[in-house]
Amino acid sequence: MKSIVLKLFALMLFSLSLHASDAHAPAAEEMGSSSTHKEETYQPQTFTEMTMGFLASTGVNAILNPDPNEVNAHGEAMSDFHKSWGRVLMILITFLLFYLAIAKGYEPLLLLPIAFGGLLANIPVANIAGAHGFLGVIYNMGLANEMFPIIIFMGVGAMTDFGPLLSNPKTALLGGAAQFGIFGTLVGAVALSQYTEMFDFTLQQAAAISIIGGADGPTSIFIATKLAPELLGAIAVASYSYMALVPIIQPPIMRALTSEKERKIKMVTLRHVSRLEKLVFPVMVLTLAIMVLPDSTPLIGAFMFGNFLKESGVVERLSDTLQNSLINIVTIFLGLGVGSKLAADQFLVLDTLAILVLGLTAFSVGTAAGVIMAKIMNLFPGSKVNPLIGSAGVSAVPMAARVSNKVGMEYDRSNMLLMHAMGPNVAGVIGSAVAAGVMISIFG
Amino acid sequence: MEVNYVFEGLKIMLLGMSTVFTFLVVMIVMMNIMSKIVHRFFPEANDANNTSPAMTNNAKKIAAITAAIMHHRQVK
Numbered sequence: 001m002k003s004i005v006l007k008l009f010a011l012m013l014f015s016l017s018l019h020a021s022d023a024h025a026p027a028a029e030e031m032g033s034s035s036t037h038k039e040e041t042y043q044p045q046t047f048t049e050m051t052m053g054f055l056a057s058t059g060v061n062a063i064l065n066p067d068p069n070e071v072n073a074h075g076e077a078m079s080d081f082h083k084s085w086g087r088v089l090m091i092l093i094t095f096l097l098f099y100l101a102i103a104k105g106y107e108p109l110l111l112l113p114i115a116f117g118g119l120l121a122n123i124p125v126a127n128i129a130g131a132h133g134f135l136g137v138i139y140n141m142g143l144a145n146e147m148f149p150i151i152i153f154m155g156v157g158a159m160t161d162f163g164p165l166l167s168n169p170k171t172a173l174l175g176g177a178a179q180f181g182i183f184g185t186l187v188g189a190v191a192l193s194q195y196t197e198m199f200d201f202t203l204q205q206a207a208a209i210s211i212i213g214g215a216d217g218p219t220s221i222f223i224a225t226k227l228a229p230e231l232l233g234a235i236a237v238a239s240y241s242y243m244a245l246v247p248i249i250q251p252p253i254m255r256a257l258t259s260e261k262e263r264k265i266k267m268v269t270l271r272h273v274s275r276l277e278k279l280v281f282p283v284m285v286l287t288l289a290i291m292v293l294p295d296s297t298p299l300i301g302a303f304m305f306g307n308f309l310k311e312s313g314v315v316e317r318l319s320d321t322l323q324n325s326l327i328n329i330v331t332i333f334l335g336l337g338v339g340s341k342l343a344a345d346q347f348l349v350l351d352t353l354a355i356l357v358l359g360l361t362a363f364s365v366g367t368a369a370g371v372i373m374a375k376i377m378n379l380f381p382g383s384k385v386n387p388l389i390g391s392a393g394v395s396a397v398p399m400a401a402r403v404s405n406k407v408g409m410e411y412d413r414s415n416m417l418l419m420h421a422m423g424p425n426v427a428g429v430i431g432s433a434v435a436a437g438v439m440i441s442i443f444g
Numbered sequence: 445m446e447v448n449y450v451f452e453g454l455k456i457m458l459l460g461m462s463t464v465f466t467f468l469v470v471m472i473v474m475m476n477i478m479s480k481i482v483h484r485f486f487p488e489a490n491d492a493n494n495t496s497p498a499m500t501n502n503a504k505k506i507a508a509i510t511a512a513i514m515h516h517r518q519v520k
Contacts, residue, residue: 165475166475166479169471169472169475169476169479170472172468172471172472172475173465173468173469173472175468176461176464176465176467176468179460179461179464180461182460183456183457183460183461184457186453186456186457186460187450187453187454187457189453190449190450190452190453191450191453193449194448194449194450203449203452203453203456206453207456274482274483274486274487274488275488276482276486276488277478277479277482280478280482281475281478284471284474284475284478285471288467288470288471288474289467292463292466292467292470293463293467427468430467430468430471431464431467431468434463434464434467434468435460435463435464437463438456438459438460438463438464439460442456442459
């Protein structure tokens with residue numbers, strides 16, 4: 001039964017394409033002459049003309065005979081490959097993303113809307129990602145002006161508990177070390193464009209790519225839309241894919257850099273943190289950001305706003321909305337808007353490959369830097385730090401902290417590192433926001 | 445003149461990493477000071493509750509034991 005349906009479908013496609021290819025030339029002429037008069041009069045057509053005109057407007061025809069006058073979302077000319085088979089290939093890539101999101105559970109909350117947005121953006125003729133298509137409208141409404149990532153940040157702030165960080169402040173250094181992934185990759189990206197002919201990233205583009213190493217989706221999107229909107233699709237996909245791949249990427253690096261003895265280090269139990277401390281902390285960090293780096297305050301301000309609402313304890317309803325309904329609504333729009341940048345002409349370029357590789361490097365270097373920083377801290381007197389929590393310094397809350405916990409448990413069943421790892425984890429979010437602020441202050 | 449972008453990148457790295465670390469170190473210092481202030485001047489009601497029931501319990505126990513001993517002695 002299934003094979004018959006498939007055969008019928010193939011036959012239909014085949015005959016359509018035959019018709020379409022010989023119908024194309026006269027139909028195109030007709031469309032040119034008729035469209036100018038369309039509004040004034042309706043020209044009576046024979047049924048054959050009507051059918052031919054319709055066939056010329058099908059997706060199959062658009063893919064087989066790309067329209068030479070078609071322009072992309074920015075009004076630039078596109079190559080024939082990007083108009084035809086490139087789109088088919090992109091649609092297949094979005095199917096792969098569906099598979100990864102649904103069957104493998106890779107960040108489905110964002111990957112699924114992004115992938116579906118990508119599917120819609122690659123439909124020929126309909127031009128959904130264009131300025132007047134709905135994806136284009138969503139993109140201009142909240143991504144072009146960097147609003148959606150900021151709202152997501154508010155929600156993340158309302159979900160974050162700074163308790164573990166407050167009870168062991170020095171672990172914040174681990175979150176700083178992990179930002180080395182960002183800046184190291186920046187150097188890597190400019191070196192790549194300086195010494196090879198294939199790639200030509202500007203400093204701005206290199207900065208936008210390297211923020212992937214911060215392992216913080218909203219920050220990556222925020223910086224990418226600000227510094228290199230043309231790379232947004234690839235950067236967002238790389239960023240969220242690697243965040244989903246944290247449990248696969250990090251453990252080998254963590255094991256390679258630590259000894260068995262270090263992995264078994266038990267950390268001092270966390271002290272109790274009072275409510276007042278948690279309430280003062282967001283305002284304190286924001287004050288610090290105002291004094292040191294005002295360019296980071298859009299991100300830190302939104303983050304701390306969400307956290308302040310939560311810790312105040314008097315606006316349960318608002319904090320609940322930020323954590324649930326608002327972040328969910330914005331996630332849908334953010335995903336679709338980012339997906340609109342997965343159009344073939346913007347994604348199927350050599351740069352994407354470089355972004356995927358550089359993003360992975362950024363991520364690995366950040367992980368390694370965090371672990372090494374923990375080992376350096378152990379050289380100083382004071383309570384010992386288990387180096388496994390260093391990897392949690394690359395934000396990716398709370399996945400990276402869970403990975404630290406899991407690897408720790410493999411070596412000592414009784415060693416619970418989860419809460420200890422949450423400290424560097426949330427410090428990593430602040431660290432990447434500061435790194436982003438530095439990028440904005442230099443390039444913005 | 446050709447600009448060496450790698451060198452530019454290294455400068456950005458130096459500036460960026462030192463900013464991130466300065467920010468976090470100042471944040472750590474402020475956190476420690478803030479915790480001290482909060483614990484000294486605004487101790488949480490919980491802490492007091494945690495200790496006082498134990499105290500009163502102990503006091504009650506001691507009272508009960510003394511009463512029992514006194515009673516025992518009187519009976520003798």
